[in-house]
Amino acid sequence: MIPLSVTLTIVATAGLAGCSQERDPDVYTVLNSSTDESFHRWDAEAMARCSKKLGITIEQQSVPAAQLLTKALRMASSKSLPDVLQLDASQVPSFAAAGGLVPLEEVGVSDSGIPEGIVKFGSYDGTYYGAARSVNTLALFYNKKILDKAGVEVPTTWDELRTTAKDLTRGKQYGVALSAGGAEDGVFQFMPFMWSNGGDETDLDSPEAAEALNFWKSLIKDRSLSKSTVNWTQADVNDQFMAGNAAMMINGPWQLETLDAQKNLDYGIATIPVPEAGDDSVAPLGGAVLTASNTGDSAREKKAGRVINCLTSRSEQTDYALKSSMVPANEQAAAEWRRQVPELSSLANQVAEGRSRTAKIGDRWPTVSLALQSAFQSALTGKTSTRAALEQAQERATSGN
Structure with a gap:
């Protein structure tokens, strides 16, 4: 795990208010840890559907979970952060505190229909930074x-x-x-x-x-x-x-x-x-959340918000949760999921009482x-x-x- 002090130093000094490379206005990148064949394929299929819906190209870059934060920090230092960064929820506070993320409200992503515990799961200091498609627990x-x-x-x-x-x-x-x-x-x-x-x-x-x-x-x-x-x-x-x-x-x-x-x-x-x-x-609630990187380009950040909205829509949440056996974050999607997989209701019940590890500290x-x-x-x-x-x-x- 990268020490917090290093995280803060690298991100805070990365000069996030500008980008060192010119980006294709029709191509948006999502960096995640979906290196498992099944998860990578499910994400690719979801991104293909959202690409068609939004009229853009959404590209997936996947690295092992243990390397994701290091990769993101290096991209921050070279001013080449992806448009959407999928983080483990426990990593959100460190990255948000360093200024690496944009509050989701600013890019048009609402927490409506999401249980309070899951909103806190993707939040830091009372601000919503990470939208979950699904969550897991024990x-x-x-x-x-x-x-x-x-x-x-x-x-x-x-x-x-x-x-x-x-x-x-x-x-x-x-x-x-x-x-x-x-x-x-x-x-x-x-x-x-x-x-x-x-x-x-x-x-x-x-x-x-x-x-x-x-x-x-x-x-x-x-x-x-x-x-x-x-x-x-x-x-x-x-x-x-x-x-x-x-x-x-x-x-x-x-x-x-x-x-x-x-x-x-x-x-x-x-x-x-x-x-x-x-x-x-x-x-504890576990899983990843989709965040909008602070790239310094407000127009791209808003489009990144649209990408997040699409990937976390009720239909996409239900589809992803049924494939991965996770629990949808959206309450209505979770209700549909329960109807389809009643044998997993104990997991849904556990999520209902779930807590974020970082909510208090x-x-x-x-x-x-x-x-x-x-x-x-x-x-x-x-x-x-x-x-x-x-x-x-x-x-x-x-x-x-």
């Missing part, structure tokens, strides 16, 4: 055959999850798998446990955050969660689940394509268990995330106590180091 996936054979129900509370995971741990099969790795995957997966317990990213060493981390530790202590969880990405977790090494897992809809390819795997999806019955299950999120990553590695491996690990995390988050 849920509890479970192997129906394994649970049925054991005669257990899908857990809905932490106590039930712990008991059920114990009952399902047999031989090489763990009861549950999740990612607690030292990367953003682990932090993303910790949020539902901390938030649903009343914890907050502004107070990492609170009793509520400690209880959430101690719950993870209890699963490891019971041996129903592998010690390797501290090394697993969400993709690793999915591999364990597909291989039958875990009866349940915490994961997201981006895994559905590979899960559905396993013809002998009969799985279900449920809301992530909560501390006590009746609590809200609050999970804005461009401080990368620092907070890194602090939590260190806390997981320290507490879950037994190097330090939960309290000491989270106190150190809060100190790091406060100091910015």
